[in-house]
Amino acid sequence: MTIALFVFYVFALVTTASAVMVIAARNPVHSVLFLILAFVSSAGLFVLLGAEFLAMVLVVVYVGAVAVLFLFVVMMLDIDFVQLREGFLQYLPVGALVGLVLLVELALVFGTQAVETAAVDMPPTAPPGVTNTEALGSLLYTRYFYLFQTAGAILLVAIVGAITLTLRHRPDAKRQDISRQVHRRPSDTLEVRKVRPRSGI
């Protein structure tokens, strides 16, 4: 038990520290690298919780795809991040004050009463012998089927929207049209000429 606790604190500490570094690092590439570290250590936290499927998804989707995409964007866009950051110190006191007031207010609202769940108990955990992936899958495709399909429709709309707003057909681009190639006949393009010796065409 103590080992698990120790590992938890290590992962939690690394996650928090690297999350701070994401916004504190001067170099945007370093920020993205710290973001990856934060993702990986949160995946470790998921493993400790017994949610190994979520841990895998976090590594595959967020580290493998999202973070790499961020890295591409950061490296390809020519943004002067130092300039963007210039007003940071100037706004810091007011921003910190507003944040502090919000925090105190929220603490006042929620601290005064214990959280009570009124209707049903906490969601049941999976019975033994059912793996994480299986449990999630059977929930997504049965109880939450409707929401799952809606999420799919939203993603479809996102693709259609992105294509609508950005795709430009370029008439000068040379594209392969296989059916045109197959239907080409020699008589359309070839011309047979008789060439006399020593006179050219």
Next chain:
Amino acid sequence: MLGSGFDLSPALPEAFLFVAGLALLAVAAWRERQANGFTLPLVALSFLVAALLLLGRDPTPTLAFDGHFVADGFANFVKVLILLAAAGSLLLAPAWLSDEGVERFEFPLLALFSTLGMAMMVSANSLLALYMALELHSLPLYVLAAFKRDEIRATEAGLKYFVLGALASGLLLYGCSLVYGFTGTLRFDVLASTFAGKGGAVLPLGAIVGLVFVVAGLAFKLAAVPFHMWTPDVYEGAPTPVTAFLTAAPKLAAFALLLRLLFQPFATYVDEWQQVVILVAVASMLLGAFAAIGQSNIKRLMAYSSIGHVGYALVGVAAGTGEGVHAVLVYLGIYLVMSIGTFGCILMMRRQGRYVEAIQDLAGLSRSRPLMALALALFMFSLAGIPPLAGFFGKLYVFLAAIRADLVWLAVVGVLTSVIGAFYYLRIVKIMYFDEPAESFDPLPRPGLGLVVAATAVLVAGFPLLPGPLVESAQAAARSLLGS
């Protein structure tokens, strides 16, 4: 394997729309050139088919998909109105799209998916379904607002709409998570029975905060004051057919969602949300009346006018009674018709091949285009609430509901602001009938626009002769929502 949760039949119209959208998308992707022309009429047709599927349905509440979806009389009524409004505002678009050279099949398809999202909003029976449907409805609208991507005003409108819409979604989700955390359930019917079982005990503070956040997020979608900042810019910058689409069906869907949330799970806590709704209603009516006075662009004027009309409809919500719900439904049903008709007239404002939007461009319209001037004058009188026309009856029902709920002062504020608002509607009539004529508009290229405007004008003028269908079915819908 498949339990009772997989009965598709309550969601048949939605399933039909979804499949129709996918099929049209697949066809259009392969036959792009031909599809640009035929997709829009087919989408409008599928709206009408879905509305027909809804007409004969049993109004008893049926749950589907493990309680995330509910089909009842209220949902059926609102969905029919939404589908008709979406079809009507879509039919305004073809002439504009081809004139501006953006006749592309994505336009009607995005409208179809947005309308599908609206229908799902109306039937949402859990906090998660509410959020997902809301996103499915708003994401296509952001794209549509920026549809004319080479024009800076349109892209600005799309971006503004997107950023503020994302902020509203954040507020809404935060509220949903608080309500879930303090009650332990996502489903509306379980929430309602839990609250009823507690017998009027005090709502946990966290759930109240959550409810306020959810209402604020919905007020963003409704463009009610103080969450209206995006409206004038988006309405002015977005392509005119998109603005016509935005003012009609989405407003009704957001209202239906608000009504279901407040009158089903939170019905026992009227006192908790009534003051919020009253505040938003008064602020919207005042801003709608005063801010529109100085406008010179007719789309911007319609944006402020829509804010005011949302305020009047919220008066009915604030009443907190079944009569109030009935009034809201009648009001919105009438408002849809007036707003589609007005935007039809705005889309006729075309001079030498270019669309114009200034109010002064209407000068002397009564002499060059008497029929169009007559229709626009009818809509303006109706929007102002002048007696024999439909708009008057909408306001009458709303204010009566407020008076019967002992909110006389709220009705008085409503009457006063509509008198102030009448000024700018009547100014348009004055410009059309008494000012020196400007250059006349181009003749109409296609009959579709004229037909929609004529139909809406007849509805607005003929409502007092035959109010029965709308008023009675709205009454049945209100009864179904309140479960009595």
